[in-house]
Amino acid sequence: MSATRKARRIRILLTNDDGILANGINAVAAALTATYDVTVVAPEGNQSGSSHSLTLGDILPIREVTMPCGLKGFALRGTPTDCILVALLDVMKDNPPDIVVSGCNHGPNVGVDVLYSGTVSAALEGLRQGHPSIALSLDMEYGVQPHHFETSATVLTEILAEPAFYADLVKAPAILNVNVPNVPLSGIKGVMITKQGFRAYENFVEKQFSPRGRAYYWVSGNSGPHDPKPGSDGYALINGYVSITPINLDLTCDELLKPLEDRKDLVNKRLADVTGSRETFGRQTVPAVGTRRIVKRPVGANSPNSASEAPSTSAGTASHHVGSGSEVKAVSATGVKKKLKR
DSSP states (O other), X not given: OOTXXXXXXXXXXXXXXXXXXXXXXHHHHHHHTTTSEEEEEEXXXXXXXXXXXXXXXXXXXXXXXXXXXSOEEEEESSOHHHHHHHIIIIITSSSOOSEEEEEEEESOOOTTHHHHOHHHHHHHHHHHTTOOEEEEEEEOOTTOSOOOHHHHHHHHHHHHTOGGGGTTTXXXXXXXXXXXXXXXXXXXXXEEEOBOOOOOEESOXXXXXXXXXXXXXXXXXXXXXXXXXXXXXXXXHHTTOEEEEEEOSOOOOGGGHHHHHHHHXXXXXXXXXXXXXXXXXXXXXXXXXXXXXXXXXXXXXXXXXXXXXXXOOXXXXXXXXXXOTTEEEEEOTTOOEEEXXX
16 A cells, blocks of 8 residues: 555444434534544434334435535435435445444433434444444433533544444444533543433323314323432433443343243143143254255235345446436445435
8 A cells, every 4th residue: 555545534324313404413413524424314304212113114215415514414204224224225335334323312312211212223223234333312401501512522523533442342242322411521520331221201191182172192201310320321421421331232131031941831831731732842852954944935925015026136236326416316236226316
């Protein structure tokens, strides 16, 4: 390599769940573009609380927009998880990201929040696709100013500046769930490596009635206080520290594996009675070596909506864009032509 050749800039895929025009993602994008190559693929509108949902029954229109921070990004009419898949499998297919960043979220993602969070789920999808991923959130309240997104953006840039800190994320595998106190940068007391705490909600569902007496529901409610237990994510935020929690896709409760194993015969005996297989029920068998499992194609497999019937492609059908102006044609990895509105 020539001594004069510059090192390649690290590529970052940036998304969120508050929408591409939200203050949080724009603060982060502005802070990252000076050092990194940033590609933004984010929801067109607010997708808070979408968790790890996918859009399976509708199309996903995409268009290129100029964000308030001045950076051009792709707005997708879908969920945060949709955004990650579209970005990795098409938009960035030829130049995949080195890191996936989701955020900065408008509000904390601590305790049970992570189960509902589109911010955290987007990072988990990035991990599932084999990329180190970070979820970033600011411990702010809606309608209560100021919102120090500049603090969260600075915390993120300092984390990214130390690759050794997050080097083993994919190997683990886990994401970093980063929550930042809503204070000026000078008010940050440090970093705590934390466990997921507990956070309860009150009045989560409100029942209302229309003028004609028809019942309807409004999902809202008040979030409870942060978990004050030492070592939890909430404890860190209460005390002015950045909370960094490693979170993975495995939701197994390891503590119950052995107790449940010891008690499984209670269920086995009942099932043996109703199936009439008392002699063999519950006995583990070793499958024969070299046997092949034949899976029959379902009757409806030829439906045009069947994902299994996507046309096969060769290595030469990589995604590419052709044309000019506001209309761009794209050929995806499945070989299906579609139009992307720029």
